[in-house]
Amino acid sequence: MKLTDIFKVSEKTFSFEFYPPRDEIAAVDFGLNIGQLIKLSPSFVSVTYGAGGSTQSRTFDLVDYLKNRVGLNTVAHYTCVGSTRSRTLEDLKTLRKLGLQNFMLLRGDPEVGSKYGFIPCYDGFANATELITFAREFIDDCCIGGGAYPEVHPESPSAEIDMRNLKKKVDAGCDFLITQFFFDNKRYFDFVSRARKAGIKCRIIPGIIPLTKYSQLERFVNLSRASVPPAFLEQLESNRYNPEAVYKAGMDFAIRQCRDLLMLGAPGLHFYTLNKSRATVEIYQTLMVR
Template identity: 40%
Template sequence: MKIGDYLRQGKFSVSFEFFPPKTPEGEEELFQTIKSLQQLNPTFVSVTYGAGGSTRDRTRRVVERIHKETNLTVMAHLTCIAHTKEDLYDILKGYAQIGIENILALRGDLPANMPDFKPPEGACKHSSELVRFIRENFGNTFSIGVASYPEGHPESPNMEWEIRYFKQKVEAGADFSITQMFFDNSYFYRFLELCQRAHINIPIIPGIMPITNFRQIQKFASMCGAEIPQSLVERLEPYADNPEETLKIGVEFAIEQCLDLLDNRVQGLHFYTLNKSKATLLVYEGIKGALKT
């Protein structure tokens, strides 16, 4: 199933994101998580791709296992900054050959351990270039998703710049977008208004990360430029070393956030699971009565 086709029909989507584990044991734990979440009948699941293409083989293996061993629609993340166009073509051809129909096209983070890193000669240096490359070489073989940033990408000087570059991805052939995680819905609603003014009309699915580890989420938020509301920080800080209470508060907040988004008729919810099922299952239980059928 192509995700873009599904969303164009106006259907509501629930989806989950995973990352490729580093060890065989971690991979088996991931597939237990997938088994737990599969009962929720998600529209699709996605598998991330490490900075600089560092998880290329592991991403491919996990994507292929999900595709072959489950009935789930799986979307493979693909970053371009560290690959030649020949690399990209081979990766995409391999996915097409095993029946993968959905790609999340990303520039990708620069490798943290390579301060002098430079993209290969002739590489796609922006995600819009990757989207165009996929369309030019594979036509409509893939439904192409892209990332969007309601609070702006960390490298964007302002939201005008952000919208301009997001529109370039859409014009290159993107079918839909999934946002970076955010915790203040007002940023998302403002982003949708800016997209509407810019005549960007692809489906934009909000990305939700239930908080289960306060210090970890502070680090993530700092890296991607997501603001954690002060009221939530004040609720979480006293329990930074109490995993059970942190989970409780994080799930409660995510439920409130999702219900507000549902009240405002979003087309889907994409959960960043961190390869765990408990928090996502609890949030789903709290919102399932409000989900569209």
Template identity: 40%
Template structure:
């Protein structure tokens, strides 16, 4: 696989802070990570649109600091009119980059608003705004929890690309072969957009386990066994987690991945260490 014809894209993801302390901590994190000169910072969006205003505040602040910011845009529970307003707001603030997702259904709701799938959202953004936005979508190397098969997952991804997506960021994973196999299947299906691996540094193993079960990311058994063997020894968990994730990133980049997207959990430490170990500076 030869990706030499485009620059590798490195990016960092944040979630919108809920408190003034959280906002201050995120500013500190962002300043540290900004020194690594990422292509962009993305900012997630809470279930059912609970954080949309905070997402906007956070991306506007990042843009004002002189860094490209990419807000997550979710279509669950959205109407055409509500999305039109959000897109106008983002354009007004000079934002050129979006991460378009179906999003999580807010608990206790059945309906998904006027859009059923992320592909509907991508199509809508293109119809409304032409090529103003660079649109990222999600991809699932280990199959989306709601997809019935790997083939169906690829078909959904293909629909998002045909609707106008420019690039994809994957759900996190720890098995590089899952990623390479997915990229190969996408290539065979005629999908040519860059598929950037999403990377989740390991800070707290029990939290990661809960999270992974919920979103369908697989933690390989050997990693799970070793982590459980460390019990409460957080220094060993951290050291082993750094080793695992750095090695994963190394393999991905060597194998031709078009960049890396770090899920930072609003903290700079682990991401910075992995970055240094990969000699990316």
């Protein structure tokens, strides 16, 4: 089922992102965790695509498994990095043959070790807008999602330019957007308001990542440029050597964040699970009970 059809009948959706396990040991752990998450009956799940297609075969295998064996509404990520137009067409057709109708089309991160940032390959795509335009021309009967940054794309010179680029992406054929994770809900709602004023009408689903370890703080903030509310940051800093206290603080914050988002009108939640189930299951069950 296309996500656009799900959106027509579901005011709010709950979804999870996975990435392909890197080895057999990780695959066993993933199997245990995904079993717990599947029990929550997500509206859909998405599967990431490694830089430069580094996890392509594993991505396609996992997408096939989740879609055709588990029976989940599955979204396949696909990126511009390292992909020519001919290869992209072949890959998208392969995914369609697996029964996939839903795609997250992204520019993607630069290849590992790149000193010069993102560089389009010969006969490739400069950005997600070009990739989406291409997919709309050659792939029939599909639903396309894109990424969005409530606190501005790290490479964008300004919020205004970032919003103009986002509008171009949506106009190229983007049916929905999923945001990068954030910790300040006001940033999300301000972003949605600016997007609506810019003429963007599609569903904008907030991305959520529970911060449950102190070691995650710097990595997550550097990855997304997300601002952390001072009171929450102080809680984490003061308990940095107490893993249990950090976990509790992170979970309490994530539950409040998710509840507030839903109460104030967010059209659902998309959890970046990191292939772990505990935090997401606890948040989901708490929200459903209350």
